Amino acid sequence: MLDIKKITTLSDLSELKTAYFAGSTAPLDGMWHFGFVPMSDHYGFYENDILVGYCVLNGEGYLLQFYLAPTASANIADLFTLIIENNNSVIGEVKGAFVSTAEPQYLSLCMDNTESFKVNAMMYRQNQESDASRHSGRIEGIKMTLATEEQIDKLVEFASSAIGAPKEWLTGYYSNLIARQELWGYWENDSVLATGECRKFDEHQTQFADLGMIVAQAERGKGLATRVLNFLIQHANSQGLQAMCSTESSNIGAQKAIARAGLSSKNRILQFDFD
Structure with missing residues (x-):
């Protein structure tokens, strides 16, 4: 059983964030990930009270980061779809996502769920x-x-x-x-x-x-x-x-x-x- 809870102490995500950045194929934008992300809401994914993943949602309802550890039992594609279809009361409405082409798994999840996207930045x-x-x-x-x-x-x-x-x-x-x-x-x-x-x-x-x-x-x-x-x-x-x-x-x-x-x-x- 996977539970989703809002996280208020970002240091709890230290190991997962390290894994998230290690999975990128190129350095991620500093303003997005170290400026906007800390000001946004963080939600943790828990299995048996163990933190196995997280996502970040900004004030406009756009995901900025999404990660699930490979050791988690939950299916990442099913979890992503559940969240973006607004079927989780803790996270609430998700309008869209910002994602870099250097974040292959997160990008693939977005592409699997919609064909509507535009280039925001180079x-x-x-x-x-x-x-x-x-x-x-x-x-x-x-x-x-x-x-x-x-x-x-x-x-x-x-x-x-x-x-x-x-x-x-x-x-x-x-x-x-x-x-x-x-x-x-x-x-x-x-x-x-x-x-x-x-x-x-x-x-x-x-x-x-x-x-x-x-x-x-x-x-x-x-x-x-x-x-x-x-x-x-x-x-x-x-x-x-x-x-x-x-x-x-x-x-x-x-x-x-x-x-x-x-x-x-x-x-x-x-x-x-x-x-």
């Missing part, structure tokens, strides 16, 4: 540590400086104006990056022209650095994005880390900048909508 990865050095000779250098707490108001205002993110969320997010020395700024006459993020992983995928950037609208199309990325890649490589990043499938400008910086995309994040 996932990029540095192929070899030498990529940055090969491209750096063709890209004009840029000098970025580590962000400080004294600059946070300007950085938040810049990011909010450039991408429309909520200021309250940005303040907390940037404060954490600043404390970890993972946020950089490119300034001109006391104005922010671009920001860059080089985020390290505290667990799982610790050999990678997850990059992010924002370029002022007035500066786009001038090659600044590629220069920012090149700086971040070199910074990651100097710490023995391989660079990775992602961008929306509709952001053609970012995709071109990422490709020019030497990163390639073999995986996608897909959005499934269940009927």
